[in-house]
Amino acid sequence: MHVHSYEKIWLALGLGLILLLIGSVTYGAVGPGVSMVAADQPTVDPTALDEDDRFAEPRVEQVGENEYEAYVVAFQFGFEPDPIVLPANSTVTFMVTSRDVTHGFEVVGTNANTMVIPGEVSTLTVETGGPTEYGVICNEYCGAAHHGMEGSIEVVPQEEFEESAGGSSDGDGSGGDQ
Amino acid sequence: MTATADAPAATADDGTAPDDGTGGSEPGTETFYDRFPEAARIVRATFLGAFLAFAVGTTFGIIQTLHRTGIARPFSSVDYYTFLTAHGVFLVLSFTIFFLVGVFTWALVRSLDRPLVNTRFSWAWYGLMATGMTLTGLTILAGFTSAVDVSADVLFTFYAPLQAHPLFYGGLAVFLVGTWLAGLDWWRTFLAWRREHPDERIPLQAFMVLTTTIMWYVATSALAISVLFFLLPWSLGLIETVNPTLTRTLFWFFGHPVVYFWLMPAYLLWYTVLPSIAGGRLFSDPLARVVFVLFLLLSTPVGIHHQYLDPGIAEGFKFVAMTNTMFLLLPSLLTAFTVVASVEYGARVRGGTGLFGWLRTLPWRDPAFTGMMLAGLMFAAGGFSGMVNAGMNINYLIHNTIWVTGHFHLTVGTAVALTFMAATYWLWPQITNKPIYSRQIGLAQVVLWFAGMALMSNAMHAQGLLGVPRRTAEPTYSGFEYGSAFGGYGELNLQVAIGGTILFASAVLFLSNVVLTMGNSRTDGLAETLAEPISGSEDAPLVLDNIRLWGGIAVLLVLLAYALPIVAIVQRGGLFGPGGEAYPMVLDALAILAEQAPDVLVERMPDVLGGGWAGGWP
Ligand code: HEM
Ligand SMILES: [Cu+2]
DSSP states (O other): OOOOHHHHHHHHHHHHHHHHHHHHHHHHHHSSOOOOOOSOSOOOOGGGGGGSTTTSSOOEEEEETTEEEEEEEEETTEEESSSEEEETTOEEEEEEEESSSOEEEEETTSSOEEEEOTTOOEEEEEEOOSSEEEEEEOOSOOSTTGGGOEEEEEEEOHHHHHHHTTSOOOSSOTTTOO | OOOOTTOHHHHTSSSOOOOOTTSOOOOTTOOHHHHOHHHHHHHHHHHHHHHHHHHHHHHHHHHHHHHHTTSOOOSOHHHHHHHHHHHHIIIIIIIHHHHHHHHHHHHHHHHHTSOOSOHHHHHHHHHHHHHHHHHHHHHHHGGGOSSSSOOOOSTTTTOTTEEOOHHHHHHHHHHHHHHHHHHHHHHHHHHHHHHHOTTSOOOHHHHHHHHHHHHHHHHHHHHHHIIIIIIHHHHTTSSSOOOHHHHHHHHHHHHTHHHHHHHHHHHHHHHHTHHHHTTOOOSBHHHHHHHHHHHHHHSSTTGGGGGTTOTTSOHHHHHHHHHHHHHTHHHHHHHHHHHHHHHHHHHHHTTOOSSSGGGGGSOTTOHHHHHHHHHHHHHHHHHHHHHHHHSTTTHHHHTTBHHHHHHHHHIIIIIIHHHHHHHHHHHHHHHHSOOOSOHHHHHHHHHHHHHHHHHHHHHHHHHHHTTOBSSOSOOOOSSOOOOOGGGHHHHHHHHHHHHHHHHHHHHHHHHHHHHHHHHSOOOSOOOOOOOOOSBOGGGSOGGGGOHHHHHHHHHHHHHHHHHHHHHHHHHHHOTTOSOOOOEETTSOHHHHHHHHSOHHHHHHOHHHHHOSSOOOOO
């Protein structure tokens, strides 16, 4: 088979580009440590979330020094807790599940983004940075009022978080806007 | 056969006979319609089916565009999802596939220079496809009225546990069987040809059709399992639950190669028709074969790249899919080279010179040529945004944002759709003996599509980077505002809307042109020939034609890529899932809302509850 020399050059460049792309993704995974949502949690029964000690009462909990876990339930058509109040400058692992259909969990304007599939728990670790507010939206179609499904995240100073975390941070935005 | 004066493609050439090396031997004076009237009627019928779907689909497209951007909302936001389901299903399952079975039927019969083995069988598959799609389509459209208890607002991906009416899945199954029989028809015709020509190389176009058909069988196997064993019985109430991750994975097993099912007919046209229109010849027959073999091998074991952000699938499997995906770039890169080289050759034959000067001598007034070239250009742009999608970690930024919608309007919505429209201007006269009503309108139409898409798709990409989600009736929220990069959300909305309007205008021009063409009377002298490749099939190693071998390797690669993930998914969640209820989209959405939505949410959804005009959001 005759392959023209220009064609050979092009082929070589193409292969080079492909290897470069694979390399950059691999570097992203092992270098800066961008890890993927994966299969690290066992499945849950979406109709029995009230028997799961993480999701019976969706909340934010401290699990280590400066380390927190946020248990979030997505449902038609909202998120719980709402707002999700997080301490500034800490490492937070979101654990998100759904009690009905497939949803999305996207912190708008950031790369914190995952599918939320009933029966599965998505985990996603972020650094909160300084105090601020974020919108959270469901970015997978989930039914007739999908467009109304939103939540929010309030990153508050550590002290403020601790004050409000005495009780449960479930619900009324206590940490946020006094 | 001999060179005839009305075969401009090859007479201007280096003096060799204008025989078409892509296989067939239709003399320059006979159109496809003259030579194979029965097959021509089938191709015409598939095209008309495609255009009907295109008409409804693009009408819904402009409705969505104006609704999403908040410019006009004559329908409620609940109905938006009925429009969106129909837009997806009609355009990417109906329009594309009806058109491509026509292209494949034409290409196969033409290149083998032999009629289909049994025309009644051909009409049978056409009938199944049409019946199936009509059932599915009507089930979706029934969602607009509450008079019947039927609907399917599940979008074209139908992720469980959202549940459609059984007729939706049933119709899809019937449609699918129709496409399988179409493939069988092509293979039977090929095997009959093989008996008549035991020692000949498979003509190039037939080779393309046959390899793509095998890819289609591999790809649709998973969809058939998902629909027949899980979704259909579940919608009928025969089984209680399904495993959402499993049915989703089976969908994407199908959902990526289907992209190549749409694209391969466009490639076929770029490889075998475009060079001739340009007055040139295909650069290399063997490399074209290599490209189609690569697609057969690589287009399925990559589907998990649509699930980078899915829980319940281990990172390693995602990595494998990512690597395969990157290699899938190769055949498209090769295609870019070959197509440009073949067209350049044509330009130089026409007297073009210089590094870029040759571009001027190309037949830019020909809507078929210009349309396909613009489609190819858009595909290159789509390739770039595709590389971003394929990068697992950058994918976090854009997953499920309107960026993705921008991406596939470049690929399927332009590279494929615009090629099909452009090809219509060339093919329609061949299959009907009727000249196109107006080639000027055709030219304006393809340029408008390009311009409208450039605007709409670019703005969609930019909005995606701001985090604006896809698949939503109202991408504005009460709790936050989007960033102001790229001119800001509002301005980008305007670009999306203007682009969408131009696209719709282009679609109307295309359809009117076809309808007016149908009113023309049949004439002689429309026949076109296809020129022989510069490097012909005699240069291609024989093993390339061993489609059984390639099919076997394709199945092996799919098993390697999918056996472990699927076993893992079933082990984790069970064949029928870890529990959960069905959410039939046949229920009254308002009832669900009233029952489940907390008060705050209800306040935020005035238009949903009001049902009618969308109230502005605060
Ligand atoms: C008049 C031309 C068109 C316009 C104005 C248009 C507009 C749109 C818009 C605004 C959306 C986004 C909806 C959303 O996510 O909320 C969309 C989705 C989509 N469009 Fe188009 N489109 C057009 C033509 C096409 C063509 C020709 C194809 C394919 C052949 C196509 C395939 C799709 C698909 C697959 C979706 C995604 C549906 C989903 O997410 O379920 N569109 N279109
Ligand atoms: Cu949702």
